[in-house]
Amino acid sequence: xxxxLTPGQSGPSTRTGVDLVRVEGLTKxxxxxxxVRDASFAIAAGEIHALCGxxxxxxxxxxxxxxxxxxxxxxTISIAGEVVDLRSRQVAQRHGVSLVDQELSxxxxxxxxxxxxxxxxxxxxxxxxxxxxxxxxxxxxxxGLDHLRLGLPLADLGIxxxxxxxxxxxxxxDARLVILDEPTATLSDVESEYVYAxxxxxxxxxxxxxxxxxxxxxxxALCDRVTVMRDGGVVATTPAGELSIDSLIHQMLGEAPALxxxxxxTRENAVIVLDVEALTVPGRVEDFALEGRAGGxxxxxxxxxxxxxxxxxxxxxxxxxxxxxxxxxxxxxxIAGRPGAxxxxxxxxxxxxxxxxxxxxxxxxxxNLLATRLGALAPRGVVSRRRWTSALxxxxxxxxxxxxxxxxxxxxxxxxxxxxxxxxxxxDREDVRVxxxxxxxxxxxxxxxxxxxxxxxxxxxRGVVVLFSSTELEELQDLADVVITMHKxxxxxxxxxxxxxxxxxxxxxxxxxEDEVLPAGSMDGRAR
Amino acid sequence: MNLATAAPESVTRPTPPRRSRSELVVxxxxxxxxxxxxxxxxxxxxxxxxxNARAIITSASLVGIAALGLTLIMIGGSAVxxxxxxxxxxxxxxxxxxxxxxxxxxxxxAVVVGTAVTGLQGAVVGYAAAxxxxxTIAASFAIAGVATGVxxGVSVSPSARGYDHxxxxxxxxALSAYVLVVLTLTVEWVLRRTAFGRSLYxxxxxxxxxxxxxxxxxxxxxxxxxxxGALFAVTAAFTAAFNAAANVNLGGTxxxxxxxxxxxxxxxxxxxxxxxxxxxxxxxxxxxxxxxLLLRGYSTGVQxxxxxxxxxxxxxxxxxxxQERHP
Numbered sequence: 126x127x128x129x130l131t132p133g134q135s136g137p138s139t140r141t142g143v144d145l146v147r148v149e150g151l152t153k154x155x156x157x158x159x160x161v162r163d164a165s166f167a168i169a170a171g172e173i174h175a176l177c178g179x180x181x182x183x184x185x186x187x188x189x190x191x192x193x194x195x196x197x198x199x200x201t202i203s204i205a206g207e208v209v210d211l212r213s214r215q216v217a218q219r220h221g222v223s224l225v226d227q228e229l230s231x232x233x234x235x236x237x238x239x240x241x242x243x244x245x246x247x248x249x250x251x252x253x254x255x256x257x258x259x260x261x262x263x264x265x266x267x268x269g270l271d272h273l274r275l276g277l278p279l280a281d282l283g284i285x286x287x288x289x290x291x292x293x294x295x296x297x298x299d300a301r302l303v304i305l306d307e308p309t310a311t312l313s314d315v316e317s318e319y320v321y322a323x324x325x326x327x328x329x330x331x332x333x334x335x336x337x338x339x340x341x342x343x344x345x346a347l348c349d350r351v352t353v354m355r356d357g358g359v360v361a362t363t364p365a366g367e368l369s370i371d372s373l374i375h376q377m378l379g380e381a382p383a384l385x386x387x388x389x390x391t392r393e394n395a396v397i398v399l400d401v402e403a404l405t406v407p408g409r410v411e412d413f414a415l416e417g418r419a420g421g422x423x424x425x426x427x428x429x430x431x432x433x434x435x436x437x438x439x440x441x442x443x444x445x446x447x448x449x450x451x452x453x454x455x456x457x458x459x460i461a462g463r464p465g466a467x468x469x470x471x472x473x474x475x476x477x478x479x480x481x482x483x484x485x486x487x488x489x490x491x492x493n494l495l496a497t498r499l500g501a502l503a504p505r506g507v508v509s510r511r512r513w514t515s516a517l518x519x520x521x522x523x524x525x526x527x528x529x530x531x532x533x534x535x536x537x538x539x540x541x542x543x544x545x546x547x548x549x550x551x552x553d554r555e556d557v558r559v560x561x562x563x564x565x566x567x568x569x570x571x572x573x574x575x576x577x578x579x580x581x582x583x584x585x586x587r588g589v590v591v592l593f594s595s596t597e598l599e600e601l602q603d604l605a606d607v608v609i610t611m612h613k614x615x616x617x618x619x620x621x622x623x624x625x626x627x628x629x630x631x632x633x634x635x636x637x638x639e640d641e642v643l644p645a646g647s648m649d650g651r652a653r
Numbered sequence: 654m655n656l657a658t659a660a661p662e663s664v665t666r667p668t669p670p671r672r673s674r675s676e677l678v679v680x681x682x683x684x685x686x687x688x689x690x691x692x693x694x695x696x697x698x699x700x701x702x703x704x705n706a707r708a709i710i711t712s713a714s715l716v717g718i719a720a721l722g723l724t725l726i727m728i729g730g731s732a733v734x735x736x737x738x739x740x741x742x743x744x745x746x747x748x749x750x751x752x753x754x755x756x757x758x759x760x761x762x763a764v765v766v767g768t769a770v771t772g773l774q775g776a777v778v779g780y781a782a783a784x785x786x787x788x789t790i791a792a793s794f795a796i797a798g799v800a801t802g803v804x805x806g807v808s809v810s811p812s813a814r815g816y817d818h819x820x821x822x823x824x825x826x827a828l829s830a831y832v833l834v835v836l837t838l839t840v841e842w843v844l845r846r847t848a849f850g851r852s853l854y855x856x857x858x859x860x861x862x863x864x865x866x867x868x869x870x871x872x873x874x875x876x877x878x879x880x881x882g883a884l885f886a887v888t889a890a891f892t893a894a895f896n897a898a899a900n901v902n903l904g905g906t907x908x909x910x911x912x913x914x915x916x917x918x919x920x921x922x923x924x925x926x927x928x929x930x931x932x933x934x935x936x937x938x939x940x941x942x943x944x945x946l947l948l949r950g951y952s953t954g955v956q957x958x959x960x961x962x963x964x965x966x967x968x969x970x971x972x973x974x975x976q977e978r979h980p
Contacts, residue, residue, distance in 0.1 A: 464866075465864075465867050465869060474865060476865055481861055481862070484859075485855045485858045485859050485862060485863075486858075487926065488854065488858060492854075492855065496851075496863075496866060496868065497866050497868065499851060499852060503848035506848055508846055508851065
């Protein structure tokens with residue numbers, strides 16, 4: 126359908142042809158690893174084009190090449206029929222490519238208005254304030270942020286609102302190609318709807334949109350065509366109307382994904398490993414409690430701002446003003462604001478911010494995997510080569526990572542494999558009794574997600590407590606034995622992992638309703 | 654021939670990265686620059702002589718030892734210490750005034766003073782996340798103030814002749830040069846092979862991540878500064894012995910000379926990378942270039958200016974390489 130768009134309909138930016146952006150034979154290698162090989166696809170003016178693929182399929186590399194962050198080793202990128210050399214973000218922007226990055230790239234110390242013009246190459250050195258105000262105002266309104274003042278410092282905004290600011294900024298750059306790299310990964314459903322609406326508006330204006338996402342439902346609902354990548358190559362470009370979730374997953378994985386067995390077991394007899402009582406974080410969490418039994422997988426489910434993330438960070442010792450009583454294997458530990466003490470007590474933490482608070486991106490995979498167990502590998506302070514090598518080999522195999530690449534900087538891995546390293550760091554350690562993960566599969570595709578779930582399940586089977594937070598129903602139901610829903614800082618309900626998704630979602634989005642004895646009560650398996 | 658040791662081949666990094674084409678361009682530029690320096694050196698009269706080689710390594714040795722200490726601080730992500738000169742002056746004064754106790758006790762005492770003073774700053778940086786630049790500026794005034802107050806502003810003279818052993822020149826090379834080589838290898842081994850060394854690289858690259866992982870950020874940072882303090886004190890002992898007197902100006906321009914040597918070796922000020930061998934190379938490179946200029950009859954002003962250009966060029970090259978690897 127998009128193929129039949131005539132230049133007249135698709136706005137002033139197209140001169141000839143239906144394809145506004147054409148990628149041909151794109152190839153990129155990192156050392157001996159071929160991240161992208163011979164990738165070709167085209168995006169028409171006015172089209173919303175999805176790019177899907179699992180861990181390491183090459184999506185991010187394609188995005189980097191299109192946005193000027195990486196130079197291709199071979200192949201061409203043409204925009205409006207002209208072959209372009211996108212040497213840098215600035216050059217790409219001058220050619221009309223704007224990017225909403227996977228990771229937030231807004232500056233908290235600046236105001237909303239300042240962030241909106243940040244990085245815009247057309248910004249004059251001296252900008253007349255009044256004219257730009259009207260333009261910025263309309264940008265904000267377009268993404269549903271009409272309640273925000275332009276002068277508000279960004280630090281006052283939640284993460285979802287910051288992401289929307291970033292979308293607004295990209296849309297405001299009068300782009301011909303807008304790339305959105307997982308724009309909704311951190312957003313609530315309402316916020317996501319604003320992103321969809323803005324994307325549709327931009328496409329309707331004749332812009333080409335490349336939409337990278339792991340949320341397959343939104344891909345099918347929003348996009349016109351879907352290009353799927355696997356192992357660096359393009360598998361197919363298919364009109365979204367001809368795809369279903371299953372056929373899309375089939376294209377991405379080459380086979381039906383093996384979901385882990387759903388095991389709903391009673392663990393009432395297992396010993397209590399993690400005992401949290403009266404956890405309160407002023408203004409964020411009120412009176413949270415948890416008894417984590419050996420081998421159990423516990424989920425704290427809540428949307429942004431529900432306090433789920435704060436509970437996990439407090440248990441990891443990262444919240445100085447948290448007030449809690451915590452015991453690991455019966456031994457009390459004072460950990461508020463002392464992550465070192467939490468680690469010594471046997472709690473390992475996987476943050477939801479892999480870049481800033483997780484991995485050492487410049488360091489090899491091996492260093493990252495072994496960073497938290499140096500003591501065990503270095504008797505008398507000197508690293509034992511034998512222990513280092515054997516621990517590394519075990520972990521690489523456990524996580525399914527290529528031993529050949531153990532010496533590569535972890536930053537050269539795809540997001541999903543980086544996450545495996547991050548999670549793997551906490552596994553296979555005698556001293557870890559509790560693994561705490563804040564959104565363990567954020568921005569990770571179906572295949573990588575299944576692998577990480579399997580890792581966590583296996584860890585639990587070896588007797589540790591796994592405690593994670595998530596907003597995704599599929600993940601909550603696949604992985605958790607017990608789901609604790611939170612809303613506005615309070616626990617709403619405690620459920621077994623087989624509770625209907627609709628019940629969990631309702632509790633997460635609306636809290637406990639007044640007449641909760643009605644349908645919800647008949648469906649959930651409330652433990653208490 | 655000293656320049657051979659300063660060539661990038663001898664510079665090791667903790668991770669062997671794959672090289673991209675543009676990295677090779679930068680590397681090629683470095684090799685070309687080193688070749689140019691070698692050619693200029695060889696065409697300079699009296700440069701390629703054994704005596705001149707001794708002169709270069711001797712002149713590099715005192716700055717080099719202090720720069721090794723600064724390397725630990727820089728890798729650990731604490732940027733720089735701006736109190737090196739003052740710490741060296743204070744330790745040197747202690748060293749000379751304690752000569753009546755004998756050489757070894759005096760040396761030990763100087764090391765204790767240097768380690769304590771610098772380690773205290775490290776603890777504040779490591780545990781309380783103080784800004785190292787601000788803190789060490791404050792510390793430099795405090796140290797200089799105390800030293801002036803205690804001595805009444807006059808130079809300290811040695812109370813015995815034991816210190817003169819440090820001025821020995823076995824094989825025609827200053828003892829401090831041998832000590833520099835031994836300490837370089839020791840620091841390099843510590844950085845590569847010990848748990849402390851690996852932690853230091855990771856804390857230096859991403860302190861927030863290290864903290865969230867429960868790694869001992871405060872302890873690792875403090876340990877790096879303690880080691881740095883000991884190395885500053887070794888420099889102090891040699892400097893004081895050479896001058897046979899010490900006052901608050903004993904350290905001279907050592908702070909910035911040491912920073913220049915570390916940077917010229919290609920260790921980035923942002924932390925997480927670098928090595929002791931790099932710093933040795935940086936110290937030798939600066940010494941060799943100054944030596945060439947001296948032999949060719951350029952004034953001190955030109956030498957200092959070229960040192961600045963050299964550091965700037967290396968910093969730019971290191972930055973370009975880092976950019977290439979992590980866009």
